[in-house]
Amino acid sequence: MSTSTVQPTDKAGLRRLASYAMLIVYLLFLILPIYWLVNMSFKPNVEILNQLTLIPQNPTLGNYANILTDPTWYMGYVHSLTYVILNTVISVTVALPAAYAFSRYSFIGDKHLFFWLLTNRMAPPAVFVLPFFQLYSSIGLFDTHLAVALAHCLFNVPLAVWILEGFMRGVPKEIDETAYIDGYSWFRFFTRIFMPLISSGIGVAAFFCFMFSWVDLLISRTLTSTEVKTIGVAMTRTSSATGLDYGTLAAAGVLTIIPGALVIWFVRNYIAKGFALGRV
């Protein structure tokens, strides 16, 4: 075995083994906390608090039933989804023409504007909570879905513009020119020819707007109170109440993971691109 001819393959084999070991350890590290949450969501509270069991001894769907029958819980999802979808639609709609302008033309101040958009994606939400609270209170939008949807535009519109611009610059300019020569108006060209060409880009932009709006807690919590109770608020309330209902909390957490987990397969090749604002 120790002859010099097999040594290189030995070494390569060892290296491959080390690679697999590393992947498996990393995957375990990622999966364990999620497994624990899922595990808890199927246990009654008595079992959670009294013994540490790796699989539920008395598996129950009670925690999920709690959520699906209690309006303060399930309406949390409805409220959250409402402002998230509203925000996604607004962000992508206004970002589409803007991204086209950035990718096709140069105009006065274009670079400054593009940079300024980026600074908003990077801005800490904590800086904005107080002014947002005052702004939306003063125009009477406090505690509405629209307020949260508009507030999330702060980071989602820049995100959508940057992502879409990244996709649009990959489309050859000759297509635009040919369409104009053929007598298409800008609007007809844009909706009939251009948008289908970058449909995957639109999908990715919409997905990321959805995601970043969905994961936010700070801004949505600040801008809502009694009318619009988001799922994030419902969850933090449970965790700070005296009698902690861990089972229901875990079930609520599992349910919030589902939208992401459902679409993840379709966007797997675009995730890096989306987080890097369309630049990878």
Next chain:
Amino acid sequence: MDKPQNNRAWFMVLPVLLLVAFSAIIPLMTVVNYAFNDTFGNNAFFWVGVEWFKETLESDRMWGALQRQLIFSFTILAIEVPLGIAVALAMPKKGVWASVCLVLFALPLLIPWNVVGTIWQVFARIDIGLLGYSLGLIGIDFNLGQNASAAWVSVIMMDVWHWTSLVVLLAYAGLQSIPDAYYQAAKIDQASRWAVFRYVELPKLKGVLLIAVLLRFMDSFMIYTEPFVVTGGGPGSATTFLSIDLVKMALGQFDLGPAAAFSIMYFLVILLVSWAFYTIMVNLDREEERNE
């Protein structure tokens, strides 16, 4: 890039401009207003100049939060970037397993941040959490609520769990774009694995890694929800980072002046890093064009 000059393109940008101006500039004006004025309520303001900035710069509280923030940000960068590169290198290059890895890795990225906090809060508890309980079995007291180092380990582990995958995905995307010919050339030269990494892969990864570092720095620099849910900034103020401190100041105590001054300085740092990010992006684009 020879884009035609066309100032009418402004009309296409106008909706974005108005919308973002509404949600960014008006609030920032409010912040600036508070930063230079004091009030006794009733919307009566009087000018105090840079008084709030002075007060903030002289307070130990701000420096403490900044120090903790920097330690946190650099620690997670020091762990996530090398770990992310290593995992990306170990990943299968193509096929079903590559897709499975991508999907599983991306999962934590798509979990709402407060749920990330909840997951780690219950996972790390000594009574009902797998991690805390197991550590207790081998004699380590991992009480988040009382033990500052346990709180730190938890928030750092949580961030590594949450965001290392982003570095993996970016590095993986970078590796995918290296043509096979480069590897074959290295093989002919009988380059060692390390040499291949150092002279073939790393130079090609430079761009995406810079993006990864900047994104991770920015996002960790403004982290709020996850540590807030796990530790609430405690025990004491052991894990009170900049954003947590700011929200406490602004919404908890309504110290508008200091909070606003704090916000403006916070924002200047963000501007600086954004500028670095932008410059790198522009240079990358230019490089790509040159290669085409």
